[in-house]
Amino acid sequence: MAKDWIEDVKKYAPKADDAVLESMLKTYRLTLSNADAAYVSFSDEEELKTVRENFLKKKLGLTxxxxxxxxxxxxxxxxxxxxxxxxxxxxxxxxxxxxxxLGVFK
Known part of the structure; x- marks a missing residue:
């Protein structure tokens, strides 16, 4: 399963940092094991709000x-x-x- 998620990233970022990917995979393993939570729906406003608030602001600390x-x-x-x-x-x-x-995950 882990290989599939990493390959998915590398479709869009072929030179993705493997150490960062492994760290992210560990961080989000539980989320990725849930079929509904493993994917982002760009047409769902609530989903996009979750990405903005929980990932960009809380996890990455963006202001x-x-x-x-x-x-x-x-x-x-x-x-x-x-x-x-x-x-x-x-x-x-x-x-x-x-x-x-990306350093947040190193």
Whole structure:
């Protein structure tokens, strides 16, 4: 299972840091084991609010405006719009990378 999540990230970030991915995988293992929670729905406003509040603000400690954070989430959603499910680990990795916060997981 872990390999699948890491491969999912590497579709969008081929040079993703393996140590960061392993750390994120440990952090979110329980979430990823739940079929509903393992994916991010970019069309669900409550889901996007959760990503903004719990991941970007709480986990990464970002203080940017909600508008800027929502724009970043939308940008990642557009990048991942290839018809496949949007794995939470990939979304989180790409957002952490965008904001220069991969170190949070080292």
């Amino acid at each position: 940017e405006s909600d508008e800027k954070l929502e724009a970043a989430i939308a940008e990642i959603g557009a990048k991942m719009k290839d018809g496949s499910k949007n794995g939470r680990l990939a979304v989180y990795y790409l957002l952490a990378e965008k904001f220069g916060k």
